[in-house]
Amino acid sequence: MKELLYLKDDQLKDLIEKIFVGYRETFSDSKKILDKYSIGLAHQKVIHLLSMYEGISISKLLAKLKVTKQSLNRVLKDLIKLEIVVFKKDEIDTRIKHVYLNEKGKKIFEEIFLLQKKRIYNALLDSSSEEVINFDKVLKKIING
């Protein structure tokens, strides 16, 4: 096993560099839109998650972002000022707060996402379905490692 080319240090280093660059590029394409609304990368990530997980709770957002609640709170306050998020208390357990993007928020997300997804979309369009499936598989394994 160990003699496999891609398990050699040089290949691992190369992959790690690519993971970094891939992330950075994927999250920088939409910078102009973020600037337009005077928000940053942290806000983009929260908006992204809110669009994926409608009504997600604060604690689940924290778990996904892996930041402190103080840090998340700063971002949420900015999104409240922008008037793009709404909250609803859980009907059963009222300690839990569910977070949603409102219509304005969804529109801003679409603006961001339109630019951000292009890079991924084009990469996948230029790949076979097997390549895409394998990309996803390995990425999952990296995450769950």
Next chain:
Amino acid sequence: MKELLYLKDDQLKDLIEKIFVGYRETFSDSKKILDKYSIGLAHQKVIHLLSMYEGISISKLLAKLKVTKQSLNRVLKDLIKLEIVVFKKDEIDTRIKHVYLNEKGKKIFEEIFLLQKKRIYNALLDSSSEEVINFDKVLKKIING
């Protein structure tokens, strides 16, 4: 083409989230070692590149990192204080400064890399060579998109 499942917005969102998480996890495994030397993520990235591209010039480092030279300089000064980098002027064009890790630097890199590579190594070990090759292919396309 557009009806392919993985080209739908929901799948693209999912992939983008994974790209973020994959990056974050890949660059957080070695935090304990970084703390030991009182350095951070920015230093880790520079050390990583120095280990990959021995004698890289300042401007090429800047191009790879996509940060300002003021930002890189702060990091390099810390690495100088740690006594792990050395510089050599280009023999032909003396404006160019080549940056190297010295022996101590290489050892510290290995300490960091030992922890960092585990996640990637295990993910690849758990994958077929085709999966790995396709992962690399798609990642390249994302970067060059």
Next chain:
DNA sequence: TATAATATGTCAATATAACTTACCTATAAT
């Protein structure tokens, strides 16, 4: 019912990494 755990919020101080703007030297290329 008393107590513990959970979900969330907030204050204050600090750290990390980056930025902008501006200006500087040295060297190389035209």
Next chain:
DNA sequence: ATTATAGGTAAGTTATATTGACATATTATA
């Protein structure tokens, strides 16, 4: 001689995150 390139630096600022401490409300449990 002029311009371009490689690199350095100073001052101030911004973005994102941290730690630690403390607070409130609600739910779960002994």
